[in-house]
Amino acid sequence: MFAGGLGIVLGGPSLLMAISSVPWPGSGVLTAAITVAHAALAARRAAPLGSFVVVCLAVAAQALVTGFFLIFPSVLVFPLSLYSHTAHGRHPALGPIAGAAGAALVTFRFVHDPSVTAIMRPSAWLLAALLMTIVVAAWSLGLFRRTQLAYIAVLKERAVDAAQRATLDERARIARDVHDVLAHSMAVIVSQAKGGQYATDRAPQALGVIEETGRQALTDLRGLVGVLRTGPAESVPQPTLRDVPELVAQMRRTLPDVTCTERGSARPLSPAAELAAYRVVQEALTNTLKHAGGGTRVRIEFRWSDTELVLVVRDDGRVGVCGPGGKGLIGMRERLAVVDGSITAGAHREGGFVVEARLPYPVGERS
Template identity: 35%
Template structure:
């Protein structure tokens, strides 16, 4: 299986990393030159300044070729020392940024091996001081070793933090995808439930009138076909989401689609009334879809289970919340038994609660009612 391409950072992040690389290159060059002059190098252009410029220039490529930059930096330091140059800042420090960057890669063991080899050479090269100043020799070798250990540890820590952040991003992305798929599953249930309810009623009408009134049977079948076609269009849009092709999706139904929903229920023999008050123009898209799905699922349940003849839909568009109530005159649970929530009612409740609202459903005098209170999100000034 081919590896997925590396995630491309946003433009501001890329610009910021370039600025950091340039700043590190300038600091490395300037500090090396300053230390060289402070330690009494009389002709820095004989070796110290070119080495400083080389070390700084290499850092501009440290993210793309970290190991190459490290090896070239060390090679430059060795070439400078072997030609008789006196290192004004030891062996490890001039390549400190290169060591750190290489330690963030999976080749950290090679980085440690290279650093250890350089330390051994540094200890051998500095052995002349043993005869005159043992403490200085120990401090020099131990300091170089400690610096190398700190650089490698810092690189490992940085790499671990970056992996942890990447895992957090992936987890968050998977969670959002799972939430979207759960939302789509609710949409699919609502569409199928409503379609089956309306189509089932129309098929019964066609079966009952096929012999006595073929025209009425044909009209019922045509209506069932139209409802089915609309449902298939919605389902294709939602399945595209499940297939990770959001560009192929169609807009979700909203308040403007309530008319077709009510027309389907009326064609199925249910007398439906709609009472709206308030201003629907300011309703956010998420709340509008929730209102539509609550009405759709309520009418589907009425057609399938309630044996109702009438249903009244009342929608109030308030400044802070939308109130949706769908009441019918169908049968209620015998003996006042509690309502058993199926997938449809549970899906409605989850949808409304996800927006911070509440949903109640149960028997009322003369029938059954579903009521949802959905908050309207407002942007703060």
């Protein structure tokens, strides 16, 4: 579209001037060179180098015919082609070299053309300086545009990388959630199934817990699968600290001796930090049920200090039944790292196993 418009605005008058002012066969050469130059300009984006070379040859052909070609409007095709090649071509340094050579050729031809010298005495140095100024301006604008395009390309690449990282982070989060849901639910189901085998009178209660736990696990998994299918906007609400009492109440069916206490004044946490705290409690209770059994005593304590929440989950089960290298604890460590928290887990000196997590408050909530 742009090249076609220039062909009409610049090419038409140039062709009329060439035909009316230059005798044949020179006018034929000028007509062909002007037409080729405008046609080559149309390919300035698809083939920057080829388009620029053709324009240079077309301009040289016009200069060889007459020095008066310099007053043709179509002469502007050369700086436009120089700009486009510098902005989009692979060899931007070629532009000023070709421009300097062209300026020298055009200057020599113009000041030595008899038809020009018959009516004026042009200054070679002044003309050369003017032409080189045009060349440098076109080349500089092309370099500026080239820098803009490179910067835009870098921004697009960073955006793609950020999207890919976000996708991987979301997949990792979903994988952790799936692990937490399955590990917790299956631990409860297995514990109840074992208890039902040896206590016939508890079989209905155990089956009821299994049914309820399985149904809740299916609901959670459907929500996670929904995220994979439709994206985070369709995800189910994530647990927070307000859901911890309900979690403890559910676990008391398989771990009767579970208590939860708080010390200090509660502070607001980010949604990610609340989810991480909830998962720490869930994973710690699940590990106790899996490795220490349903008769273990568990103490959950929330310590609200001036700068952070310290969450401690301790049981009095067998020492060494759960180490910090398990996938669940690795997942907890990853969750806490996202919110600048930390976690330690291991055997307690007085017996049993202890998990201690530290979650810093948002900057505005610290004393």
